């Protein structure tokens with residue numbers, strides 16, 4: 001199953017992606033985590049791994065990818081054949097405890113150009129990726145909804161929308177829900193950073209509460225590890241429940 005994890009900036013996409021990847025791996029599943037956010041430098045640390053080399057380098061780097069795209073009037077196919085997780089070249093992933101991490105690419109320097117190259121490679125990659133029943137690909141998306149505009153979400157099977165206790169995040173839950181429906185993808189919400197004070201308000205404000213899969217509490221352990229960029233060690237019940245839910249559908 002290919003899952004896109006999305007939501008507003010800072011809502012907890014990387015945290016949920018990492019915890020979910022670890023929980024699925026503990027159940028013997030083979031996991032590919034795709035870091036698809038060019039400006040996030042935290043996901044690999046939450047997984048306790050090295051940041052892998054930019055996958056765009058495999059196609060000659062960002063500038064080459066852009067040239068190929070422009071010369072072909074945006075029809076260039078970077079993947080002539082379908083790929084499996086095993087086809088990802090060794091230089092382009094990190095591996096730990098049954099979780100493989102790859103990265104579309106990061107912004108390394110000022111003035112180095114837009115992220116279209118990374119977006120195009122990832123759109124085609126996820127569409128060309130073939131998984132077995134025991135494999136999961138979790139895509140940690142860039143914040144917001146540009147990835148829907150790029151068409152990356154067309155290649156996944158399910159959309160997981162992370163919502164934190166803020167007006168912007170709850171508003172975005174409607175837009176992302178509608179966008180998911182428009183491309184006929186099932187979507188589920190994870191209410192995150194939930195406290196006993198905000199839980200009811202979040203349920204009431206979310207666009208479609210029947211789509212709430214789980215509520216993940218505001219957890220001092222997660223916050224502490226997040227603060228110092230440490231590998232996440234928590235095993236919250238909400239993530240265990242989310243894992244069982246995803247395995248059941």
Ligand SMILES: Nc1ncnc2c1ncn2[C@@H]1O[C@H](COP(=O)(O)OP(=O)(O)OP(=O)(O)O)[C@@H](O)[C@H]1O
Pocket residue numbers: 008009010011012013014015016037040042142143192193194216217218219220222223224225226227
């Ligand atoms: N349930 C939680 N309890 C406590 N802290 C949390 C929880 N979920 C996330 N956080 C903290 O919130 C911050 C943002 O989380 P995270 O980096 O996962 O968000 P993100 O959506 O991936 O961010 P970005 O949009 O920048 O990629 C981190 O410091 C993280 O430790």
